[in-house]
Amino acid sequence: MRVHRMRTAALAGIAALSMVVAACGSSGGTGTPSQSSSESSSSQSSQSSSSQQSSSSSGSGGSGSSADAKTATSASDFGGMDGLVAAAKKEGQLNVIALPPDWANYGAIIKAFSAKYGITVNSQNPNGSSAQEIEAAKTNAGTNTAPDVFDLGPAVALASTDMFAPYKVQAWADIPDANKEASGLWFNDYTGVMSVGYNKTKFGEITSLNDLLGAKFKGTFALNGNPTQAGAAFSGFVMVALANGGSPDNLQPGIDFFKKAKDAGTFIPIDPTPATIASGQTGVVIDWSYNQLSAAQQLKKQGVDWAMYVPDNAAVGSYYVQAINKGAPHPAAARLWEEFLYTPEAQNLYMAGGAQPVEFEAMKKAGTLDATAEASLPKTSSPIIQLTDAQQKAASTFLNSNWSKIAG
Amino acid sequence: MTTTIDTLAPVSAPRPARRGHGWRSARSAIGTIPFFGYVAVFLIIPTAIVVIGAFRAPGGAFSWVNILALGDSTVIDAFVASVVLSAVTAAIGAVFGGLLAYVLVTGRPGSISRRIVTAVCSVLAQFGGVMLAFAFIATLGSAGMISNLLRDWLGVETTGAYLYTVPGLILVYTYFQIPLMVIVFLPAVDGIRAQWREATETLGGSTWVYWRRVAGPLLAPAFLGSLLLLFANAFSAYATAAALVTQSTPIVPLKISGAITNEVNVGHADLAKSLALGMVIIVAIVMWLYALLQKRTAKWLG
Secondary structure, rough: OOHHHHHHHHHHHHHHHHHHHHHHHHHHOOOOOHHHHHHHHHHHHHHHHHHHHHHHHHHHHOOOOHHHHHHHOHHHHHHOOOHHHHHHHHHEEEEEEEOOOOOOHHHHHHHHHHHHHOOEEEEEEOOOHHHHHHHHHHEEEEEEEEOOOEEEEEHHHHHHHHHEEEEOOOOHHHHOHHOOOOOOOEEEOOEOOOEEEEEEEHHOOOOOOHHHHOHHOOOOEEEOOOOOOHHHHHHHHHHHHHOOEOOOOHHHHHHHHHHHHHHOOOOOEEEEEEHHHOOOOOOOEEEEHHHHHHHHHHHOOOOOOEEEEEOOOOOOOOOOOEEEEOOOOOOHHHHHHHHOOHHHHHHHHHOOOOOOEOOOHHHHHHHOOHHHHHHOOOOOOOEEEEOHHHHHHHOOOOOOOOOOOOOO | HHHHHHOOOOOOOOOOOOOOOOHHHHHHHHHHHHHHHHHHHHHHHHHHHHHHOOOOOOOOOOHHHHHHHHHHHHHHHHHHHHHHHHHHHHHHHHHHHHHHHHHHHHOOOOOOOHHHHHHHHHHHHHOHHHHHHHHHHHHEEEEHHHHHHHHHHOOOOOOOOOHHHHHHHHHHHHHHHHHHHHHHHHHHHHHHHHHHHHHHHHHHHHHHHHHHHHHHHHHHHHHHHHHHHHHHHHHHOOHHHHHHOOOOOOOHHHHHHHHHHHOOOOOOOHHHHHHHHHHHHHHHHHHHHHHHHHHHHHHHHO
């Protein structure tokens, strides 16, 4: 009797599973859970900021200055920095988004800005992604809760320039030409430097990537992510390719090196996390310098010296992009925030967080680099290399067809 | 033998003749609304989104771009790897799970060991995802328990790197495939009566004849059905693979999530839909093959 009942049960199960297969594909069409959480967090802050807003706007009187502020392209449109500061103080608020306090020292930077100008900074969805920043600006457009300023990854920034208001900070000339859009739509702020972080206490000094092929690194060398997918891992791969004699247009040496490391049994295809670093499972990790710095601070407590090594001529960076939201609810404060970020004070704060600020070279010349903060950066022997948009696209196509040989 | 024939009667018994039409049948159809609503929301609409999306360019116009992208060598590799992974783990699960189920049935009925094994299997068949991946990493990873024992006692260094590739997935999937086979196949094996074997022997049949002519044909439909269930189970599994394989996208479910979340190569989210369509087609082909086999075995039984 049970035989045929079983048969129907199996068929029902199969039908259920084919639904699962179909439903699994459909997730492409729906939003991610993190997006909905960003909405809920911004709606929370909307309540608090709107109540604060009403009190501050009553004190500001007319909105004439803010209409000018929306189109101001430099501090001189406010009659100089004093005028900008006065206009921003009148607004009294600034909405920033997707700035984690422990990321490139943003916690300290926000605090310093707030203390200096007496402006309340509303930090929304600190762990959001670049795409979510743009999304929030669109959904909250015209309200007090829309973000005033963006801090974006380059791919998203280049695809969203129609959302930006052009502005040139006073220190405009100190930003290298390659790091800004000529009309001021966007400008780079800081970059990590791709580096090899390693447990110096256990393995001693690393002086060449070829050291990583040695037996003592067996099963402990990892790359932070899948380079065909994640920005950090992609830049890490480019760093390895350059260190092995490749160029932004020839990444084959990177594949060759990872192949050697895989054959030597040192490269292990797992995703390093603070947990795998703390447990010693990943004793050598390729990642951004600012992430290495936070690992180092954690490991110090365990008596481990987590050191950074950047190969010669392979200081790969990927600058983040600052831009002002065209529809910023606090246009003067947004412009003051940008002015502040490009002062030596804020640039040194980025550096203390392990990120290399965009004005690094200019500050070096002017002698305004903070020596203690500079010690947080990995030692590099060459200027930072960043792939152009075209090189990046070609490289990602190359990786798509070759990376599976390494971690397939 | 009459019992046997009863057992093998076709699944669909002749329906009672329709009494009355119109509102009466309409009223009885109301009961099916929740079912069809559920199917529409969770099967038909998602499938339609996938199928339509697979044929659209980013702007929304009709396009073959995403379908042609399925011909890319890395995509074909992923489909091959997915099918091999599912077929191998389904075969291993079906053989070992089937044997285990048979062993359980031949034991003393209601024995404590049978109860323990079935209870354990019901738990392990559902034991997947991040927990399972972590269990294997903690056991066989480079800092895993077994790896440490091998290192300390035998001086053998293992990195466990294979764990994060397709062969590793075969090992890990087998962990839930075998118990699942036991659970779904046990009732079928239970249906086998000792008397049938005795009858075969009385009539002069050997063990081979018994399996070839009696038990084999009886169990074949359930076995094939279970095999297909195991295949689909492995084919659609995502969480376990995602937790283990983070540095590449060797199988189709990982490729789908990669197409959606990629931040290096942006703007290929629609490829996810054509990949999903590919998966639907493969499952459809497998089910068609199953139906063919089912027909054959039915003829065999007749």
